[in-house]
Amino acid sequence: MTAYLFRRLLLVIPTLFGIILINFAVVQFAPGGPVEQMLAELRGQGQTLGRLTGEGQGETRSQSRSTAEGGGTQYRGARGLDPAVVREIERAFGFDKPAYVRFGEMLWGYMRFDLGRSLFGGRPVWDLVLDKLPVSISLGLWSTLFVYLISIPLGIRKAVRDGSRFDLASSAVVLVGYAIPGFLFAILLVVLFAGGSFVQWFPLRGLTSSGSESWPLWQRALDYGWHMFLPTLTLVIGGFAGLTMLTKNSFLEEINKQYVLTARAKGAGEHRVLYGHVFRNAMLIIIAGFPSAFIGILFTGALLVEIIFSLDGLGLLGFEAAIRRDYTVMFGTLYIFTLLGLVMQIVSDFTYTLVDPRIDFEARR
Numbered sequence: 001m002t003a004y005l006f007r008r009l010l011l012v013i014p015t016l017f018g019i020i021l022i023n024f025a026v027v028q029f030a031p032g033g034p035v036e037q038m039l040a041e042l043r044g045q046g047q048t049l050g051r052l053t054g055e056g057q058g059e060t061r062s063q064s065r066s067t068a069e070g071g072g073t074q075y076r077g078a079r080g081l082d083p084a085v086v087r088e089i090e091r092a093f094g095f096d097k098p099a100y101v102r103f104g105e106m107l108w109g110y111m112r113f114d115l116g117r118s119l120f121g122g123r124p125v126w127d128l129v130l131d132k133l134p135v136s137i138s139l140g141l142w143s144t145l146f147v148y149l150i151s152i153p154l155g156i157r158k159a160v161r162d163g164s165r166f167d168l169a170s171s172a173v174v175l176v177g178y179a180i181p182g183f184l185f186a187i188l189l190v191v192l193f194a195g196g197s198f199v200q201w202f203p204l205r206g207l208t209s210s211g212s213e214s215w216p217l218w219q220r221a222l223d224y225g226w227h228m229f230l231p232t233l234t235l236v237i238g239g240f241a242g243l244t245m246l247t248k249n250s251f252l253e254e255i256n257k258q259y260v261l262t263a264r265a266k267g268a269g270e271h272r273v274l275y276g277h278v279f280r281n282a283m284l285i286i287i288a289g290f291p292s293a294f295i296g297i298l299f300t301g302a303l304l305v306e307i308i309f310s311l312d313g314l315g316l317l318g319f320e321a322a323i324r325r326d327y328t329v330m331f332g333t334l335y336i337f338t339l340l341g342l343v344m345q346i347v348s349d350f351t352y353t354l355v356d357p358r359i360d361f362e363a364r365r
Contacts (some may be wrong), residue, residue: 005346012342017107019338020331023101027327106331115332120324125332128317134315135207139305142228144294145233151240152286155247160274162252174241182238183304189230190308202230205310231309243286243293250282284352291344291351 089224097105109116115125135182158167194204203209207227212220254260255278263273303315321329 005350008346009348012346015342016335016338020107020110020335021082021103023334024099024331028099029331109239110335114323115335116328118321118329119190119326119331121326125329129314129333132312132314132317135275135311136306136315138207138228138236139231139311139313140294142232143239144290146232146236147239147243147293148290150236151243152247152283154240155244156251156274158244158248159251159255161304162248170244177237177239177241180238182234183308185237185310186231186234186305189234190338194230203227231305231311234305237291247282247286250285251278254278254282287351291347295341295344 033274092180106116113126115129117124118128121128154170158170161167163236190204192198193201203226207224208220209227212223215223253276260273263277264270268276303319305311306313306315307319314337317329318333320326
C-alpha cells in the first residue's frame with residue numbers, strides 16, 4: 001500500500017500541472033482581462049468627472065488626441081487614454097511580461113504555496129481563501145452528512161422491500177431529485193420560504209444575524225442553524241438521489257449472493273443476515289466514497305447555492321473573481337480545488353483498505 005500511495009502522490013504533480021496549463025492557455029484567448037477591466041473603470045471615472053465639472057468638450061478633444069497616440073494598442077478600452085498609463089497598468093498587473101514568463105512565475109509560487117495577491121483587492125489570495133473556507137466547509141460538511149444519513153437507510157429499505165409500493169413511491173421522489181438541478185430547488189425555496197412571493201421564514205443571506213456575536217452560545221447555534229437550513233436542504237435534495245440508488249443496488253447485489261443464502265439456510269435471522277453479513281460488504285463502496293462525495297458537494301454543487309443565498313464562501317469568491325477577471329484569485333482557487341480533489345481521491349483509495357483490509361492495491365494477477 002505504501003508503494004501505491006507513493007506512486008499516486010507522484011502522479012498528482014503532472015496532473016496538477018496539466019490542469020493549470022490548460023486553464024492558463026484558455027484564459028489567454030478569452031476576451032477581456034484585468035487590464036481591460038481597469039481601463040474601463042478609468043474611462044468611466046474620467047467621463048463622469050468630465051460631466052460633473054462641465055469639461056466634456058475639452059475631454060472629448062483630449063481623448064481624440066490620445067486615441068491617435070494609442071491607436072496601436074491591443075486593448076480596445078485603451079482608446080482615449082495615454083499609452084503611458086496603459087503601460088503602467090500592464091506593469092502593475094504583470095502583463096508587461098510574455099505569457100510563458102508569467103506562467104513560470106506562477107508555478108514557482110505554487111511550488112512554495114505562494115498564491116500571490118488579488119489584482120484588484122490587493123490582499124493575499126491565501127488570506128481570501130482562509131476567510132471564505134469555513135463557510136464552504138460548513139455547507140459541504142453538513143450537506144454530505146445529511147445526504148448519507150438519509151440515503152443509506154432509504155436505500156437499504158428500498159433494497160429489502162424491492163418492488164413494493166414503498167419502493168415505487170420512493171423511486172418517484174428519487175427521480176425528481178435526479179431530474180431537477182439543485183439550483184432550481186434553491187430558487188424554489190427562496191420563492192416559497194425566503195420572502196420571494198409567499199412567506200419569509202428564513203433569511204436570504206449570510207450564516208449569522210447582525211449583532212449575533214454578543215448572543216449566548218445556544219442562541220448563536222440556533223441562529224446558525226436557521227441560516228443554514230435552506231442552503232443545506234437544497235444540496236441534500238440535489239445529492240441524495242444518486243447515493244440512495246447506489247445503496248439500494250449495492251445491497252441488492254449482495255443479498256442475492258451465495259453466502260447470504262447459506263446464512264439463511266443455517267437459520268440466521270433476517271436482521272442478522274442483513275446487518276451481520278450483507279452490510280459490511282455492501283457499504284464498502286459507499287463509505288469509502290465519502291471523501292469524494294464531500295469534495296464534490298464542496299467544490300461543485302455549492303457554487304450556485306452560495307451565489308443564490310449570498311453565502312460568502314469559496315464558490316462566491318471564484319465567481320466574483322471570474323467576473324472581474326482577477327486571474328490571481330481564479331488560478332489560486334483552481335490550484336487549491338484541484339490539489340484537494342486529487343488528494344481526496346487518494347484518501348478514498350486508502351479508506352477502502354480501512355473498511356475492508358482484504359483489499360490490496362498492490363496485488364497483481
